[in-house]
Amino acid sequence: EKEIYAIEKCWSTTELDVREYKKDGQVRGHVLGAAEEINLQLEDHLLNLQTMSGSRFVGRYAQKVRTWEKTLNMVVETLDVWYNVQRKWMYLESIFIGSEDIRMQLPEEAKKFDKINKEFKTIMKTTHEHPVVVKAATQKEFDSLTEMGDRLDKCQKSLTDYLDTKRNAFSRFYFISDDELLSVLGSSDPTSIQVHMLKLFDNVKELKFGSGAAKIQGMISSEKEGFDLCTKDVTPPEKGASPVEGAVEEWMTLVEQAMKDSLKVISKTGIFNYANAARSEWILDPDVLGMVTLAGSLVWWTWEVEDAFRAVKQGDKHAMKTLEARLTRQLNELVAMVRQDLNKINRKKVNTLLIIDVHSRDIVDSFIRESILNAKEFAWESQLRFYWDRDVDDCVIKQCTGFFRYGYEYMGLNGRLVITPLTDRCYMTITQALTFKLGGSPAGPAGTGKTETVKDLAKSLALPCFVINCGEGLDYKAMGSIFSGLVQVGAWGCFDEFNRINIEVLSVVSAQLRSIQNALIYDNPTCDIGNGDIRVKRVAGFATCGFFITMNPGYAGRTELPDNLKALFRPVTMIVPDLQMICEIMLFSEGFEGAKVLARKMTVLYKLSKEQLSKQYHYDFGLRSLKSVLVMAGGLKRQYSDLREDIVLMRVLRDSNMPKYVFED
Secondary structure (H helix, E strand, O other), rough: OOHHHHHHHHHOOOOOOOOEEEEEOOEEEEEOOOOOHHHHHHHOOOOOOOHHHHOOOOOHHHHHHHHHHHHHHHHHHHHHHHHHHHHHHHHHHHHHHHOHHHHHOHHHHHHHHHHHHHHHHHHHHHHHHOOOOHHOOHHHHHHHHHHHHHHHHHHHHHHHHHHHHHHHOOOOHHHOOOOHHHHHHHOOOOHHHHHHHHHHHHOOOOOOOOOOHHEEEEEEOOOOOOOEEEEEOOOOOOOOOEEEOOHHHHHHHHHHHHHHHHHHHHHHHHHHHHHHOOOHHHHHHHOOHHHHHHHHHHHHHHHHHHHHHHHOOOOOOOHHHHHHHHHHHHHHHHHHHHHOOHHHHHHHHHHHHHHHHHHHHHHHOOOOOOOOOOOOOOOHHHEEEEEEEEEOEEEEEEEOEEEEEEOOOOOOOOOHHHHHHHHHHHHHHHHHHHHHHOOEEEOOOOOOOHHHHHHHHHHHOOOOOEEEEOOOOHHHHHHHHHHHHHHHHOOOEEOOHHHHHHHHHHHHHHHHHHHHHHHOOOOOOOOOOOOOOEEEEEEOOOOOOOOEEOOOOOOOOOOOOHHHHHHOOOEEOOOOOOOOHHHHHHHHHHHOOHHHHHHHHHHHHHHHHHHHHOOOOOOOOOHHHHHHHHHHHHHHHHHEEEEOHHHHHHHHHHHHHHOOOOOOO
């Protein structure tokens, strides 16, 4: 009796916490606050009531106990539905009430939502006036809220379908979230897209808008390098502009096309001018972009090597050696340039070019050592070779049996990796996998550059590469929409730590990938991965999309991949990289002369530190920390150009490592 009385007393006064809902400084209605206490109380009392109804002394109170049980159960169910509906209402309210543009584009949904909005506000108002829980959360409210929830789901579905039509029109929109896409669509100001540019393109930080934002004149990368859009098929290239007219997905499609056309014209001009100017002048020419210096140098290097092979055939035994001497001379010119006072953009250009050039010279070096005298030998076939093919008037890249077109995605000056024999082998596996329409899966311990190598190869081919960090949160729908984006943009996707995805999702993913690969193998124009047909982006008959997964073997909480999924990827095993070589080339590209000796000292020091110092959580003597030290060293070297190189390096190592040592070390 006491218990029942306590329950009646408690619920006659318990009230819901109803607050004002403010958005942009104006009150938009009322919402329920958190109800943890009420939920705890409910659980507690329901448990007591159950115990009572099971007791044999319940006799004359049985009816009362049952009524209370029913009432409180109803409250639990109603509150669940209520919070659910409230969450959906708050999300859709900010979209439909806040933005005129979206209301205009989805008039039917807006009308439906207005109706729901009115009903929801009425319920909330009544609750605000009579907030006692037992009176507010009744069967009547439960029914009307459940029905409202279903209607909100329909609104949400139409909204998602609407976003998908926009994404299919400009497929890079797959790489930004729904909210970000809505903020772009809901704004009539074309410059609102600037915030999301880095997510949409590989390295375009902002667009250069013309007067009154009526046209787009160029693009600027995160390092402040930029170029102007130009009209194609006109030599010399004239400045053009991409108009900003119509819906955002329409003019963004034009911008993407204009970027590729302009970069093709700029690259062609740059590669053509290489032969007519001194190399150092050509590199510093502001019209020659960072990515053009790389592609141009590689095209001409390929030609020079093949020319040396031709000369050897005609009886000039020393052609290769002459070429090697010339390449070394070019390298020394670049090192001298790095030491001069260059502006930021040019310094970055020369740094990156040095890294690539060292590799090119080393290849020719190895040809001399192993006396390779024919262009058909595997040592030459297995290199990434760039050609400007006159028949198709385009830059093509060959490696073994692989054949690729240059992608003309704007790369800015985003730096390149030092190419070690390991990187070369990884490139080769990936290009061969793509030739057979498979994916690639580099596996190996952390810090061996699995993701970076894939990204770096994409930079070489100028293709956009999106890195997706996988976790338990990815379901098959999210994966499906990422795949649709990659296939339609023709981009590469690198799925980091792929084996973190739940096994149930992986089985669907393998079916999705299977259907994409079938479309690639049989040259179908579209493929279906469970959300309607999507078109496969092809450039000159080649589909450019690629799928790569990286895995760290043997951690807890990772799943083993199912076999039908493993079969779709070519495995590459990555091992610990050659630190000394990377060190040497990075020091070299920062302008150090005695790079070889210094690199050896430095790697030994790092190896000893790793082995002999105490194990601390914040110690890192791996590849990443090495790299930051080397970049610092370059800066100091330029500041104190009259100091000995070993002292400069010593200083940097001291400054970057001493502060983090614990007392004992």
